[in-house]
Amino acid sequence: MNVTARWVTRLIFLLLLVSIVAGIKVFGTKFMHREDGSTAGYAFDSFVMGSVMTVTIRDPDKALAEKGAALVLDEVHRITGIFDPHNPGSEISRLNNSPRDGVPLTIGADMSLVLSEALRIRDASGGLFDPALGELINLWGFNSESAKHELPDSARIKALGDSLRWGAGIRLGENGKTVILEPETGRLDLGAIIAGYAVDRSVALLRQNGIRNALINLTGEIGVLGVGSNGRSWRVGVQHPRKSASHLGVIEQVEGLFVATSGDYERYFVREGRRYHHILDPRTGYSAKEGAAISVTVIASSCIVADAASTAAFVLGPESGVKFLDSLGCQGLIVYAADGDTESGKLAYRATEGFLRIMKPDLEGLPIL
Numbered sequence: 001m002n003v004t005a006r007w008v009t010r011l012i013f014l015l016l017l018v019s020i021v022a023g024i025k026v027f028g029t030k031f032m033h034r035e036d037g038s039t040a041g042y043a044f045d046s047f048v049m050g051s052v053m054t055v056t057i058r059d060p061d062k063a064l065a066e067k068g069a070a071l072v073l074d075e076v077h078r079i080t081g082i083f084d085p086h087n088p089g090s091e092i093s094r095l096n097n098s099p100r101d102g103v104p105l106t107i108g109a110d111m112s113l114v115l116s117e118a119l120r121i122r123d124a125s126g127g128l129f130d131p132a133l134g135e136l137i138n139l140w141g142f143n144s145e146s147a148k149h150e151l152p153d154s155a156r157i158k159a160l161g162d163s164l165r166w167g168a169g170i171r172l173g174e175n176g177k178t179v180i181l182e183p184e185t186g187r188l189d190l191g192a193i194i195a196g197y198a199v200d201r202s203v204a205l206l207r208q209n210g211i212r213n214a215l216i217n218l219t220g221e222i223g224v225l226g227v228g229s230n231g232r233s234w235r236v237g238v239q240h241p242r243k244s245a246s247h248l249g250v251i252e253q254v255e256g257l258f259v260a261t262s263g264d265y266e267r268y269f270v271r272e273g274r275r276y277h278h279i280l281d282p283r284t285g286y287s288a289k290e291g292a293a294i295s296v297t298v299i300a301s302s303c304i305v306a307d308a309a310s311t312a313a314f315v316l317g318p319e320s321g322v323k324f325l326d327s328l329g330c331q332g333l334i335v336y337a338a339d340g341d342t343e344s345g346k347l348a349y350r351a352t353e354g355f356l357r358i359m360k361p362d363l364e365g366l367p368i369l
């Protein structure tokens, strides 16, 4: 996880158990205790979307907490079933296997909503956020279970860039019920936005089901309901991008605000002093390195926007990235290499004005208690 969410530390005791909730595997359940030892709530860990998701429900009613966790897991599995490009039966695979001939293809409501946000962020980022980099992403292999961590052949990267216009030729049809894929459109890959969408949906589901205080952390995309311990806001530590046991600061995350982080330190390898990671620049076909960006944290009023915007701002780099976040009305922090060398450890940051009112980053790193 690149962001950790914590209750007031002294109130937390973690006890790992293996449990099964409503037939779906939850591999860890943590009990949250109050100072007097009574149970304040539960946190459920599960493995989804290639990463760990934690659903924390601050309610002593175990049955209610388990119901909430099961609802979220069901919803995340439903969304994965639509958007997993490696599942031949998913809707995204159906679109990817359709000809790129400009003929409208029918899409469902989830696909329509996610594509419309993705296209909005594509346009706002001058095409640097691109929802159709599938061939390039597969060539690099960062999303595969058996990632080889090898540099792809530069001729193959160039050939893809020469033959495809990536996501430039994607349009939604009338009422958003169809999508049009013009010739030379790449394979759709919505990996930069889908976790955020799943968090939005899950938070809404929990609210509809009477859960009042909860936190969902899905691969670093975070949404909350109500309050955390002692009736205080949930607290979310922003991971230090180069010191895994440190954070840059803490965001007091209130209901209605979502936090997403994109960084170069989760899926990457280093070759000859250069870091290759999973956020790609469609202009070059290589890992994004504009302005030596290292990590981006975005706060927005929906998680789908926070997620997509954090990836987009990463590719844009610190200068244009902050302007882009301002133009979207999001708050954000972009950490980058002070001397242009992402491996030297010398960090600097740029942030929107509003972000610095919420959190002042400490680049030296604060210990995670």
Ligand code: ADP
Pocket: 128, 129, 130, 131, 133, 137, 142, 143, 189, 190, 191, 192, 193, 195, 219, 220, 261, 262, 263, 266, 278, 279, 280, 281, 282, 307, 310, 311, 315
């Ligand atoms: P994380 O999964 O670590 O939260 P992101 O939200 O930044 O990271 O998404 C990264 C994923 O987005 C990549 O694994 C890939 O599937 C996809 N991707 C990579 N580069 C781009 C890009 N320029 N535009 C849109 N999606 C991208």
Ligand code: MG
Pocket: 191, 192, 193, 260, 262, 306, 307, 308, 309, 310, 311
């Ligand atoms: Mg993202």
